[in-house]
Amino acid sequence: MKLGFVVYGIINFLIMEVKSVENDNCEIEETTKEKIERFPREKDWIRDINLFKYQGFWYPESFLEGIMSAQQKFEARSTDILVASSLKTGTTWLKALTFTIATRSTFLDISTSPLLQKLPHDCIPFLEIDLANSMDSSNPNPDNHIPLIATHIPYNSLPKSAVDSGCKIVYIWRDPKDVFVSLWYFFEKIQKSNKSEPPIPLEEALELFCRGISLYGPYWEHVLSYWKVKVEFPERILFLKYEEMKKETRFYVMKLAEFMGYPFSVEEEENGVVEKIIKMCSFENLSELEVNKNGSHRENTNIAMKNNVYFRKGKVGDWENELTPQMAARLDTVTNHKFRASGLLLSEVI
Numbered sequence: 001m002k003l004g005f006v007v008y009g010i011i012n013f014l015i016m017e018v019k020s021v022e023n024d025n026c027e028i029e030e031t032t033k034e035k036i037e038r039f040p041r042e043k044d045w046i047r048d049i050n051l052f053k054y055q056g057f058w059y060p061e062s063f064l065e066g067i068m069s070a071q072q073k074f075e076a077r078s079t080d081i082l083v084a085s086s087l088k089t090g091t092t093w094l095k096a097l098t099f100t101i102a103t104r105s106t107f108l109d110i111s112t113s114p115l116l117q118k119l120p121h122d123c124i125p126f127l128e129i130d131l132a133n134s135m136d137s138s139n140p141n142p143d144n145h146i147p148l149i150a151t152h153i154p155y156n157s158l159p160k161s162a163v164d165s166g167c168k169i170v171y172i173w174r175d176p177k178d179v180f181v182s183l184w185y186f187f188e189k190i191q192k193s194n195k196s197e198p199p200i201p202l203e204e205a206l207e208l209f210c211r212g213i214s215l216y217g218p219y220w221e222h223v224l225s226y227w228k229v230k231v232e233f234p235e236r237i238l239f240l241k242y243e244e245m246k247k248e249t250r251f252y253v254m255k256l257a258e259f260m261g262y263p264f265s266v267e268e269e270e271n272g273v274v275e276k277i278i279k280m281c282s283f284e285n286l287s288e289l290e291v292n293k294n295g296s297h298r299e300n301t302n303i304a305m306k307n308n309v310y311f312r313k314g315k316v317g318d319w320e321n322e323l324t325p326q327m328a329a330r331l332d333t334v335t336n337h338k339f340r341a342s343g344l345l346l347s348e349v350i
Helices: 002-038 061-073 091-103 127-134 160-164 176-193 202-210 219-232 242-247 249-260 266-270 273-280 283-288 290-294 325-342
Strands: 041-043 050-054 057-059 081-085 148-151 168-173 237-241
Touching: 002 061, 050 061, 057 061, 061 127, 081 091, 091 148, 091 168, 091 249, 091 273, 091 283, 127 148, 168 219, 168 242, 168 249, 176 202, 176 219, 176 325, 202 325, 219 237, 219 325, 237 242, 237 249, 242 249, 249 273, 266 273, 283 290
Parallel strands: 081 148, 081 168, 168 237
Antiparallel strands: 041 050, 050 057
16 A cells, blocks of 8 residues: 555656646746747838847747747757858859768669658758757757758857867858859748748849848858867868859869768769769759749748759859949948958859
């Protein structure tokens, strides 16, 4: 009889502990939302969305919750490779290249790569979106068959473990004029596909962009956050310029593979593996794949969208077809002002 009371007491104790943990989790979640509500806010380029300023950068609430969750729970490994970028700087292309380079030995022929059946963003998870939604205290970093993790988080806001682990980082950036134009059309496509109100005028978007108010903006500070680390620890970050990669793609794909720890063998080079990867990951090829023309991304979530919004032109200097000379000069002035003290000049981009 006494044993029964003991067992009953243990069960009751365990139930109370579970309820306590559940209540603590609710309090943490509420506290996070309450914190976000106190942050400075501005209207996004999509007017029914608010952007909140956190650690110097602007995010919608759902992304910011993911970033804060990652900062608390994510445990990076020294073998991880972060594929980092701001928006519309060549992220889709870089993810395709890094994924194909890292998995080429897994598939007998790269023509069997999942990249041909899935959007590049579905091949490499985003830290603050995909992983943040699946992280818990017991399993903050689910094992992947490849060590690639993508992020748009600026360096200063990366989880402490990502900084302390010494994991490698590949960062890509681009001429701000092309970034701005591509970003505006990106939001235009999203709103058209959602049949919502038209995007804000280009001139209004330019003013916000120059003030740093854009998703993951300010753009210049985002670039500089990684550039400063690259200058101090060049072995840690491979700092890529989109324009240079377009000019000398083979050279940079070779450099990328070497940095990642997946160098091409002499036999692979002789058999044209580098060229095959370049062709498969090209804008022309990816944009014509059925999955990228008609597929959907993150279905059944509040950020679901069509895969084709990630593919527009992928050209260097397309801003000339969209911006007036005055608008281009405004962006160049801001860029030169922001980058002057860093030694990172606009002339190095184009």
